[in-house]
Each structure stands twice: as C-alpha cells, then as structure tokens.
Amino acid sequence: MTSFSTPTNRQNTPLLSPNQLQFLIDRQEVLLLDVREVAEYQADHIAGSHLYPLSQITQLPLPASDRPIVLTCQSGMRSQKAATQLQQRGLTITELQGGLNAWKQQGLPTIGQTANAPISLMRQVQLVTGSLVLIGIILSLTLAPTWLGLSAFVGAGLVFAGLSGTCLLANVLAAMPWNRG
Secondary structure, three states, rough: OOOOOOEEEOOOOEEEOOHHHHHHOOOOOOOOOOOOOOOHHHOOOOOOEEEOOHHHOOOOOOOOOOOOOOEEOOHHHHHHHHHHHHHHHOOOOOEOOOOHHHHHHHHHEOOOOOOOOOOOHHHHHHHHHHHHHHHHHHHHOOOOOOHHOOOOOOOHHHHHHHHHOOHHHHHHHHHHHHHOO
C-alpha cells in the first residue's frame, strides 16, 4: 500500500483522509469494509466497499485478499469499534477518518439505492424509543400512573446505550428482516 503520513485515533489505529482513501481505491490497493448495517449500506456507500456490519463482524469471514483493510462507517464511531474487534483477531486495520460523512463533505462519490432502502438504523431506534416514551406517558395519563415505568425503562436503556456504546434496541432492529440484505 502506498504510504501516507497519517494520524491515529485513541487506539492508535491509523486514519486515512477521504482523499487518501480515494487515491488508494483508484489504485486498488485496499480492501474497504463498510461496518454499517444493511439498510444504511444499501442507501449509500462508497463504490467497491464490502458490507461487514458491526453487529456481525466477528462471525463473518473476511474476503481473501492480500490488500490492507480499511474500515468505514457513517461518522467513524462504529469503524473504531470494529477495528478493535478485528485487531483482537490479529489483523492490521486502518480507518477512514470521519467516515462516510467526511467522504461526502469532500464531494467524493457514493452509490446506493435510496429509493428502495429502508430508513437508517439510527432513525429506526429514534422512532421506536420516541414512540415507547410517548405511549408510556399517554397510558400513564389515561389509564394508570404505573405506565410511566415504560418511559423510565426506555430512558434507562438510552442511558445504558450512551454509557456502554452498545444499543440493545439497535441490535434487535438490525436483526429484523427489513434490515437484512
């Protein structure tokens, strides 16, 4: 792989800028793995990337390749988690700095099927949690105050997700048929 002077993240994983990655993709020097979920990938991704959802990355076999592995996601958070998991398997990993958001900010091309793709996993989580909180409040006002427990349960789940970086609801939604490719 062509060498660049690259920064690293907190785990000392090398980071590539979008333009550096585009250069390497054009020269077919890297294997690009997108660690977002199926619906997100279908809607929008970098040409030539392979889908390896973070929720399944430890179970999926990596494609046979002698090229260095570069990870991407939407903003860089999930690729950082995936890098840690893959590094524990003894792999050398590089990440796209800033993820697909940074890639698009540089005006670099993406492909996808936005017309047929389901909404993003994050928006699905927001819809479900918001609906559950609202239902809990409405039921507590109309039926019994104990229904506030539903809203409290959802709030506790969101706090857990924020502290741990693991959203159990996102994992459940990722396994739903409409989010599988």
